[in-house]
Amino acid sequence: MEEFTLNISYPEREVKILTGKNALVSASSYINSTFNSKVVLTNKNIWNIWKEYFSEHIKDFYLFQIEDGEKYKNYKTVSEIYKYLVSIGATRKTAFIGFGGGVIGDIAGFVASTYHRGIPLIHVPTTLLAQVDSSIGGKTGYNLREGKNLVGTFYQPNLIVSDSLFLHTLSEREFKSGLAEVIKAGFIMDYKLIDLIESNLNMIKKRDENIISEIMKRAQLVKIKVVKEDVEEQGLRAILNFGHTLGHGIEVLTRWKVPHGYAVAAGMGFAIFLSFSMGYITKGEMIRAINLLKGMGYRLLYKLDYTMLESVIKRDKKKKEDLVEWVLLKSIGKAEFGIKLDMNYIKGELKNYEKFILSDASSF
Template sequence: MDLPHGTSALIVTNDTVGPLYGAAVAEALGKRYPVVHTVTLPDGEEFKGWETLQRIFDALLAHGCDRKAVLFALGGGVIGDMTGFAAATYMRGVPFVQIPTTLLAQVDSSVGGKTAINHPLGKNMVGAFYQPRLVVCDLATLDTLSAREMSAGLAEVIKYGPIADMEFMDWLDASMDALRARDRAALAHAVRRSCEIKAWVVGQDEREGGLRAILNFGHTFGHAIEAGMGYGVWLHGEGVGAGMVMAAELSRRLGLVDDAFVQRLVALIERAGLPTKGPVIDASDNAGRYLELMRIDKKSEAGEIRFVLIDGPGKAVVRAAPDALVREVIDACCA
């Protein structure tokens, strides 16, 4: 394990994870850094905004941390994204390390260097591409996850099957019960294979000029769900679960996959404990509201929504779709 050199360390965590692992991490880092500080943020997607980010900067400056400080993100995806963005921008850049403690963060958000905060009008709208020096995944931390958080993480595991690896999807079909029971060997394989696929994709397209966008399968609809319901009401992975169903159904209606594929994916998402229907976010014009929110997705171009679709099992494509068809999918997939 190769920790970055530094004259001080700042652990950024939240009030759920901090009490569980904060002291152990601080003790371990104390052997390596002259000074170790901790800042504890409130837990939840609804706090992934500027006000909370500012508390990281306040802590860094209050402790006199300079450019030789190293930040450690101890928590899930929200902590990782915010800590990474703080590291990218504090004094124009200091090193940071990811210590993801949720399945979602271990298989997705801690790898690849996307950092961001939310804006009231859109998720992850302000951020930077900034790579962590190291990602440390301890599977033991998954033992303390709630069942709901576990399911949310499985959404990001499942996505790697349809977009890139149908063998992995076969394995997931066979291993879903073991994963939900937190079988250590099954989790180890799921985390390893997910990170391998993600690293392969990001290695070819760090800045999302093209290929990387396929990792957002289910996310265009999912982000609309999160923003439409208010951040934190649905977990990110829950939005992605229902979002994958919608994206698969849109793929089917465009003739890219057959009904059997969609049914298989829906069944797997359901077995993961995830919603397979999207919520109604606007009683008067639900599809219209989804479309409105999706148009400010970062993949959109000149108001045209770019969907990640399944172009035959194991292969993804990014393309537009007619509004009328998208409306049909939303009407069929929300309840």
């Protein structure tokens, strides 16, 4: 069990992060003794699997369950939660606990940041993505018909409880999807994390408790470091978009059939290739990084209509003027953001990337 503190300077806030096996047990006495009223937001799937463990340690709480799925991350759900909070007489001292993956975390954060102009928030993330990424950093929100995450706030939780026990019941798809964000953290800022993943591929696939806790902790530290420097996403936080420019295109063009992390993995594959063709990394580094993604079993190539892809990427909020901004590697464990590249160049490199992935890499 590890404990980190994330000190946010604007607005001044100390966020405690407990991480590792049984983190919920370690956090329970603080949670039970600090707040005399608590509301837990979760979904029916998570509650079904984890209610005994959760209720054994967290006492005397109101429970609000929603349906499972991204499509419930909307204002209807938010307004039902507001009504529930009013009905139970929740006050500014009531702690709001989001118990679930990124969907629950985003809704919980939004409700906590707006109800009574802000009430205490505790994240208990249950997916790998939520533990290493979405629970850290204070971004909250919900979707509109017109687009994902169009409404939201920045609101830091008081506490994040990342219990690795929850990861054992994740589907292979959700686990691998979250793992892509762990690998991303290594590529952009922590070469030791990449070393660790490379030398423990099989143990990671088997979800060995020790190695998972170790890589999770390192990925969390990367996110903490980035968030500390750029709380409100004015600069450095863009580095977290490594793999996300093409990844987003893959998600949109496949109508979100490809899970987020899988799309990001393929996007990272291309960004690694671009980093090589721009002369930032060596061929050896590129092959090493691509082999890591292949070794984890990610598909690195999707057949996409490049004209449609161009319009998706250009419509993307990361685009400034006519050029598209990319996050590229300067070495394994070091990235740079805001690299503007012309779409025609990108389209040419997408074809070269395709040839590379289909070839025997060593003969490329």
